[in-house]
Amino acid sequence: MRRAPASPDQGRRRIAAALLPVLLAACGPVEPAMKARPAMWLAEDVDTRIYILGSMHALPRGTDWDDGAVGAAIEAADTLVMELSPAELDAAADAFRELAPRSTPLAIEARLTGKALTGYRALEARGRRLNGDGLDDWAVMVLIGQRVAQNAALSPDEGVETQLTERFEAAGKPITGLERARGQLMLFETLDPATQRALLVRAAEEADTATRDVLALTAAWSRGDVAALEKVVNEDIDAAPAARKAIITDRNRRWTAWAARRMERPGTVLMAVGAGHLVGAEGVPALLEARGVRVRRVQ
Known part of the structure; x- marks a missing residue:
């Protein structure tokens, strides 16, 4: 049965929830440890293999995800390819500081009202002030995502990219980035501006349930549940088309083109990108x- 289309607000919420793992920079203890079997695909021809692993950029401490087929792929791969190389990951904070400020400060109270403003203030009450007045709407949304990550006790040190980087650097294998x-x-x-404001408002409005949403997304990833991930990330494509196109669809197409070109050369590659980019049509x-290209799911 075809599902009834969701409202634009619901779609924006899903997109915002999908972006939270992309921009997390929080850390904190969590227990118990989680056993995970994330989804992974293999694209191959006669002399080239590209393992495509769905990653989470921050995870609960002690998450065990790198055995089984994923562990074998890590050992077999000659090169690791991620969204950002280690050097670019290190450059992210400086890039944020450069791009995030507004040319003219605008009080949060002028951008958020009602439930959204209440949610924003509640997040501030659980930690340091977010100081969003001097930042663009998208940057405030990033800070909300960071605070949600802290509340969910997710750690980038336990994230897939960090762990893979350590493994490949220890083995002396090259690491590159797509962006x-x-x-x-x-x-x-x-x-x-309208899309930025809509995403900010929804992120703030749903701040009280965002921790639960992020943990549900992490649980779906840990099960390799691509249907659940697709529902969160890819549903209601028309709800916020500008954000959807720029942040998900266009990047998927660019990364696909890169992988297709890479198939023309022999070797074995592990490609690890956000899990939401790997699901759906x-x-x-x-x-x-x-x-x-011949592609099959191997975990």
């Missing part, structure tokens, strides 16, 4: 298949 840190943030910076595995 630049500044370029990633420019995806938000260049969203039209517009996810990277499906787009590669549409190009005639």
Whole structure:
């Protein structure tokens, strides 16, 4: 049965929830440890293999995710490819400080009212002030995501990229990135003002349930539940089309084109990108298949 379309507000909430793992920079203890089996695909031809692993950029401490088929892929891969290289990850904070400030400060009370303002103030009450008056709407949304991560006790030190970087550096294997840190943030910076404001309002309005949403997303990732991930990330594509196109769809297409070109050279690659980019008809595995590449799920 075809589901009834969700409201625009629901769609914006899903997109905001999907973005939270992308921009987390929080840390904190959590227990108990989680056993995870994230989804992974293999694109291959006669002399090239690209393992495509869905990542979470911050996880509960002690999450055990790198055994089984994923562990074998880590050992087999000659190169690790992530959204950002280690050097670009290190550059992200400086890029944020450059791009986030508004040319003219605007009080949060002029941007948020009612439930949204209440949610924003409640987040501030649980930690340091967010000091959003001097920041663009998208940057305030990032800070909300960071605070939600803190409340969910997720740690980037336990995230897939950090752990993979340590493994590949220890093995002396090269690590590259698909994007630049500044370029990633420019995806938000260049969203039209109405879309930025809509995403900020929804993130603030749903602050009281965002921790639960992020933990549910993490649980779906840990089960390799691509249907649940698709529901969160890819549903209601028309709800916030500008954000959807810039942050998810266009990037998926660029990464697919990169993978298709990489298939022309021999070798074994582990490609680790946010799990939300790998699910549904517009996810990277499906787009590669549409190009005639043989792709199969291996975990």
